Amino acid sequence: xxxxxxxxxxxxxxxxxxxxxxxxxxxxxxxxxRTLYKYTPSRSEMVLAALEHRHxxxxxxxxxxxxxxxxxxxxxxxxxxxxxxxxxxxHGCLFHAAVAADPASQPLRELLERHKAExxxxxAMATGLGGxxxxxxxxxxxxxxxxxxxxxxxxxxxxxxxxxxxLTQAWPLRGDEAVLAAKRLGRALQSATL
Amino acid sequence: xxxxxxxxxxxxxxxxxxxxxxxxxxxxxxxxxRTLYKYTPSRSEMVLAALEHRHxxxxxxxxxxxxxxxxxxxxxxxxxxxxxxxxxxxHGCLFHAAVAADPASQPLRELLERHKAExxxxxAMATGLGGxxxxxxxxxxxxxxxxxxxxxxxxxxxxxxxxxxxLTQAWPLRGDEAVLAAKRLGRALQSATL
DNA sequence: GCATAGGTAGAGGGATCACTCTACATCGTC
DNA sequence: GACGATGTAGAGTGATCCCTCTACCTATGC
Numbered sequence: 522x523x524x525x526x527x528x529x530x531x532x533x534x535x536x537x538x539x540x541x542x543x544x545x546x547x548x549x550x551x552x553x554x555r556t557l558y559k560y561t562p563s564r565s566e567m568v569l570a571a572l573e574h575r576h577x578x579x580x581x582x583x584x585x586x587x588x589x590x591x592x593x594x595x596x597x598x599x600x601x602x603x604x605x606x607x608x609x610x611x612h613g614c615l616f617h618a619a620v621a622a623d624p625a626s627q628p629l630r631e632l633l634e635r636h637k638a639e640x641x642x643x644x645a646m647a648t649g650l651g652g653x654x655x656x657x658x659x660x661x662x663x664x665x666x667x668x669x670x671x672x673x674x675x676x677x678x679x680x681x682x683x684x685x686x687x688l689t690q691a692w693p694l695r696g697d698e699a700v701l702a703a704k705r706l707g708r709a710l711q712s713a714t715l
Numbered sequence: 716x717x718x719x720x721x722x723x724x725x726x727x728x729x730x731x732x733x734x735x736x737x738x739x740x741x742x743x744x745x746x747x748x749r750t751l752y753k754y755t756p757s758r759s760e761m762v763l764a765a766l767e768h769r770h771x772x773x774x775x776x777x778x779x780x781x782x783x784x785x786x787x788x789x790x791x792x793x794x795x796x797x798x799x800x801x802x803x804x805x806h807g808c809l810f811h812a813a814v815a816a817d818p819a820s821q822p823l824r825e826l827l828e829r830h831k832a833e834x835x836x837x838x839a840m841a842t843g844l845g846g847x848x849x850x851x852x853x854x855x856x857x858x859x860x861x862x863x864x865x866x867x868x869x870x871x872x873x874x875x876x877x878x879x880x881x882l883t884q885a886w887p888l889r890g891d892e893a894v895l896a897a898k899r900l901g902r903a904l905q906s907a908t909l
Numbered sequence: 910g911c912a913t914a915g916g917t918a919g920a921g922g923g924a925t926c927a928c929t930c931t932a933c934a935t936c937g938t939c
Numbered sequence: 940g941a942c943g944a945t946g947t948a949g950a951g952t953g954a955t956c957c958c959t960c961t962a963c964c965t966a967t968g969c
Contacts (some may be wrong), residue, residue: 542956543958620806687884710900734923747947
């Protein structure tokens with residue numbers, strides 16, 4: 522099962538979500554069609570399995586063993602996002618790509634939201650920027666509401682999310698220069714939110 | 716032709732790039748199959764025509780008649796991006812969605828790069844952050860190279876791109892809170908690059 | 910030795926879809 | 940009023956693709 526998910530992830534990462542046929546996915550998974558359909562009974566479930574696997578790999582690659590000190594943690598985090606882009610995904614976030622390929626799928630939308638919420642929460646926690654939660658599956662809106670425009674750490678997690686998302690999307694266009702720009706924004710955010 | 720492009724854009728914006736069949740696109744365009752294929756001889760060219768149209772509309776909606784003063788211009792620009800997201804596109808950037816749906820298409824990739832390059836250049840120009848160019852189609856890498864980590868306005872345009880891209884991707888998840896976060900980052904960037 | 914569970918290999922069905930082609934309508938120009 | 944260019948309407952084609960189903964192979968427990 523782990524092997525199947527890994528193969529599916531690689532196949533979708535390489536060919537996008539529209540092109541690879543189920544037979545291509547079978548080859549990538551390294552099993553027969555029958556067993557593939559046993560664990561993932563439809564093509565859309567193959568997509569979900571692939572993203573679930575990628576979610577775990579992304580969290581491990583980006584957030585594990587970060588430095589303790591907030592500023593260093595943020596620099597390391599953004600560097601690792603850049604490394605992830607360079608080695609894993611040439612163009613954009615795979616989760617957004619999956620949703621874009623099938624906007625009507627509700628499970629896909631929920632998976633994207635869970636993924637991004639957890640990324641934002643972990644980033645906030647690691648950098649000491651308003652990271653309160655990460656309690657179970659706090660998927661929905663945090664009912665933080667609009668702090669009007671208070672400069673407190675209220676929306677700092679969202680600002681962090683903006684930086685990470687921006688880096689992920691800008692990297693294919695600007696490469697490592699995007700990493701430097703993201704780090705600059707991160708430093709500015711931290712020094713403003715002390 | 717303009718009417719066809721507009722209809723195609725609406726169809727792809729609503730249904731994504733995978734789902735709508737050519738007959739759906741024909742209905743959206745409001746012409747017959749024959750004339751549709753006359754102006755856009757294949758489905759992939761329909762995608763290109765739709766994105767070309769959206770490109771023009773986006774530039775008009777976001778960049779026209781911005782305030783002169785840099786800080787006010789940046790605030791207005793980010794507000795307009797938020798308004799655009801709210802009224803036009805529920806989830807993410809349509810250009811990235813198109814590339815994700817067909818990663819192998821070279822023309823699509825080039826269109827994405829042209830679009831983003833022009834957005835970044837205009838934003839830099841409007842906010843007085845290192846906006847040098849916008850000369851013709853300066854698509855490629857600007858050969859700015861890595862300023863190492865100089866805090867000069869060298870990569871300010873890229874930082875601006877990171878903010879805009881981040882806002883575009885984070886808006887579906889956080890709504891107007893993302894706009895506030897983007898504005899905060901923008902102010903921090905401007906005050907650091909004076 | 911043998912039954913059983915679970916694997917592989919691969920052909921086939923049923924449906925969808927991009928694209929083409931034929932037949933007919935409409936409109937501006939002489 | 941005739942004509943030619945351009946439009947609509949819609950059926951048909953060839954191919955692709957998701958998914959199922961049959962037939963055979965392999966390892967493990969008794």
